[in-house]
Each structure stands twice: as C-alpha cells, then as structure tokens.
Amino acid sequence: MQELTSKKINLATKNMDKYEELRNILDNFDLDLRVVDLKGTEIQAFSVLSVAEQSAKEISTRTDEAFIVEDSGVYINSLYGFPGPYSAFVYKTIGLGGIVRLLKNREDKTAEFHSAIVYGDKGKVVKSFIGICEGNISTNLQGDQGFGYDPIFTPKGKNKTFAEMSLSEKNQISHRSKAARTFAEWLEKNQ
Amino acid sequence: MQELTSKKINLATKNMDKYEELRNILDNFDLDLRVVDLKGTEIQAFSVLSVAEQSAKEISTRTDEAFIVEDSGVYINSLYGFPGPYSAFVYKTIGLGGIVRLLKNREDKTAEFHSAIVYGDKGKVVKSFIGICEGNISTNLQGDQGFGYDPIFTPKGKNKTFAEMSLSEKNQISHRSKAARTFAEWLEKNQ
Numbered sequence: 001m002q003e004l005t006s007k008k009i010n011l012a013t014k015n016m017d018k019y020e021e022l023r024n025i026l027d028n029f030d031l032d033l034r035v036v037d038l039k040g041t042e043i044q045a046f047s048v049l050s051v052a053e054q055s056a057k058e059i060s061t062r063t064d065e066a067f068i069v070e071d072s073g074v075y076i077n078s079l080y081g082f083p084g085p086y087s088a089f090v091y092k093t094i095g096l097g098g099i100v101r102l103l104k105n106r107e108d109k110t111a112e113f114h115s116a117i118v119y120g121d122k123g124k125v126v127k128s129f130i131g132i133c134e135g136n137i138s139t140n141l142q143g144d145q146g147f148g149y150d151p152i153f154t155p156k157g158k159n160k161t162f163a164e165m166s167l168s169e170k171n172q173i174s175h176r177s178k179a180a181r182t183f184a185e186w187l188e189k190n191q
Numbered sequence: 192m193q194e195l196t197s198k199k200i201n202l203a204t205k206n207m208d209k210y211e212e213l214r215n216i217l218d219n220f221d222l223d224l225r226v227v228d229l230k231g232t233e234i235q236a237f238s239v240l241s242v243a244e245q246s247a248k249e250i251s252t253r254t255d256e257a258f259i260v261e262d263s264g265v266y267i268n269s270l271y272g273f274p275g276p277y278s279a280f281v282y283k284t285i286g287l288g289g290i291v292r293l294l295k296n297r298e299d300k301t302a303e304f305h306s307a308i309v310y311g312d313k314g315k316v317v318k319s320f321i322g323i324c325e326g327n328i329s330t331n332l333q334g335d336q337g338f339g340y341d342p343i344f345t346p347k348g349k350n351k352t353f354a355e356m357s358l359s360e361k362n363q364i365s366h367r368s369k370a371a372r373t374f375a376e377w378l379e380k381n382q
Contacts, residue, residue, distance in 0.1 A: 041245070042235040044277070054232070082284035086235070086277050093273035098293050102285055 010067040012038040017147040029184035049116040056118035072115040078108040115175040131178030201258040203229040208338035220375035240307040247309035263306040269299040306366040322369030
C-alpha cells in the first residue's frame with residue numbers, strides 16, 4: 001500500500017531522458033515524479049541555478065501542486081564556461097563536433113557538469129539544490145547511452161564517458177543525480 | 192532653439208558602442224538619445240526580437256518615459272544560427288577565434304546580423320522594428336573600428352569588414368542602422 005502514500009511531484013520539462021534519470025533516483029525516496037507541460041521562461045544568466053530559479057518563480061504562480069524544475073549545463077574551463085547555460089542551444093547548432101573542434105590542440109580539457117533543481121509547492125518556490133560533476137571533454141564521441149553531451153564527457157576518475165555507462169552507473173556520480181538526491185533527502189527530513 | 196523641442200528617448204543598455212551607433216542615426220531625426228540603467232531580464236529565445244520584446248515589457252512597468260531596447264546577434268547559416276541571441280556570451284567565452292575555428296574548411300560562410308529595436312512610452316510597449324544585414328564571416332580578423340563581431344563580418348557587396356569602416360560608413364548599411372532608421376521614420380509619422 002506504500003504507493004498510495006507516495007508524494008506526487010511534477011517535473012516541468014519536455015526532455016524524457018532527463019525525466020527518466022530523475023525518476024530513477026526519486027523512486028528510491030518514494031516520490032512519484034510526473035512530467036507536466038509547465039515550462040517557465042528561461043532567462044539568459046551564467047548559472048543554471050539562476051535560470052532554474054527564475055523559471056520556478058514563474059511556474060509557482062501557475063500551480064499549487066509540488067513541482068521541480070531542473071536546468072543543467074556543461075562548463076568547459078578553457079572556454080571560460082562555454083557553453084554553460086546555453087548547452088541545449090549549442091548542442092542543436094554547432095553540436096558535439098563543434099565542441100570537439102574548439103578543444104582540439106588545447107591542453108586543458110577539464111569541464112564541470114552543473115545541475116540545479118528548484119523545488120516549489122503550494123504556489124511558492126521553496127528551495128534550490130545543486131549538483132556538480134567534474135570531468136574531461138574527450139575529443140572523440142564514445143558510447144550511445146544517455147543524451148546531450150554524454151558521449152564527450154568523461155567523469156573524473158573514470159575511463160569512460162557518461163554515454164558508455166548504464167543509467168544506474170551514470171546515476172551514481174552524475175551532477176543531476178547529486179542534485180536529485182540532495183533534494184530528496186532534504187524533502188524526507190522537512191516534510 | 193531646436194534642441195528644446197527634440198524628443199528624449201532613453202536607451203536601456205550598458206554598451207557605449209551601441210549607444211554611439213544609435214545616437215549617430217537618431218540625431219538626424221531630432222531625437223535625443225540618452226543611456227539609462229534600466230536593463231530588463233533577457234530571456235533565452237532564438238530571435239533577438241523575442242529577447243528585446245520581453246525586456247521592453249519588463250522595463251515598461253518601471254518607467255513612463257519613452258525608451259528603446261536594442262538586441263542584436265549574428266546568425267551563421269552553416270552553424271544553424273549559432274551564436275544568434277547568445278552572441279555576447281559567445282564573444283566573451285570562445286571569442287572570435289572560436290568562431291573562426293568553427294568555420295575553418297566550411298564552404299558556406301554566409302551569416303546575417305539581426306537587430307531588433309523595441310520602443311515603449313507611457314508605461315507601454317508600443318512597437319518593434321527589425322534590421323537585417325547579410326554578409327560573410329571572414330576567417331581572419333580585419334580592422335579595429337566598431338566592436339563585437341565587426342572584425343570578422345563583411346557585409347554583402349563590400350570587400351571589407353565592419354571593423355574596417357568608419358562609423359558613418361557602417362551606419363549606411365548595418366542591421367542596427369536599418370532598425371534605427373525604420374524606428375525613427377515611423378516615430379516621425381506617428382507622434
């Protein structure tokens with residue numbers, strides 16, 4: 001009968017890969033994640049946290065149900081944080097090939113994947129959570145799991161990209177899983 | 192005594208190069224352009240028009256004076272419109288060197304510079320104006336006039352970049368000057 005008591009949380013996204021990753025984590029906390037079409041305006045800002053917070057603020061005026069917004073981006077150190085908050089746009093335009101080209105012959109290929117989750121409930125933004133995963137950009141595409149930048153991102157201490165990992169393997173270390181666990185643990189204690 | 196009758200317009204920007212270009216055009220229409228610190232939130236959107244309109248909407252709630260917002264970006268065809276609305280961020284991160292690298296060995300180097308001007312007055316957004324300048328991205332930097340992408344943008348039919356032109360030369364053909372003239376001509380007829 002446990003299912004009847006699980007807390008419903010709406011995820012404002014159209015990205016089903018993102019949904020699957022987050023649900024895989026939140027299932028362990030008895031949280032019932034559902035996708036809703038509640039996208040808020042995304043602002044131009046350097047941090048994905050600012051983008052997610054502004055979006056959550058807007059969504060909170062339109063629903064009284066519990067919801068989360070998640071925004072993520074990959075920040076490449078030698079490119080001063082590019083593509084960062086515009087990772088989705090850059091993926092659709094210059095693509096992974098463009099990123100590889102920009103990094104060719106550069107010594108420093110370190111990068112950080114950032115995820116920000118903002119939680120709202122009862123028409124208010126409640127709290128924000130951050131997850132960061134350090135790693136390196138590889139200059140050739142490897143693996144076919146995951147999505148987005150996964151084929152070129154090798155987490156620190158690993159010798160394969162996110163795209164060469166199973167979902168559960170990626171979810172042990174990824175930026176998004178860290179933010180999601182921090183959120184779920186906080187919610188368990190505070191609600 | 193003409194100065195006493197010129198209409199004051201506030202330009203919401205911190206970019207003095209942009210201000211100088213716009214003022215150079217609007218001076219001819221007896222419009223007195225002033226810089227104000229009234230920046231609205233910039234949203235993530237593909238068109239600079241959407242970005243400027245949203246920003247103007249926000250600014251219109253904070254002032255009753257006449258104002259304009261101008262947003263611009265360079266859309267590179269073979270890169271699916273990159274960097275487009277994120278031209279300023281891309282300039283600060285991968286820079287012109289990054290753009291040149293992305294286009295090396297590509298046959299199609301055509302691009303469009305877009306400018307959107309949104310005019311507001313008496314606490315309302317009134318009308319939007321667009322200017323487009325077609326051209327080519329050159330794979331080496333040329334000239335030291337202008338700002339931003341000017342050293343790599345050669346307007347169609349010209350054999351030099353914006354950065355190799357004087358302000359008045361650039362203002363005869365640029366995207367921004369076209370939007371500004373369309374605005375000023377409309378204002379002359381309608382106010």
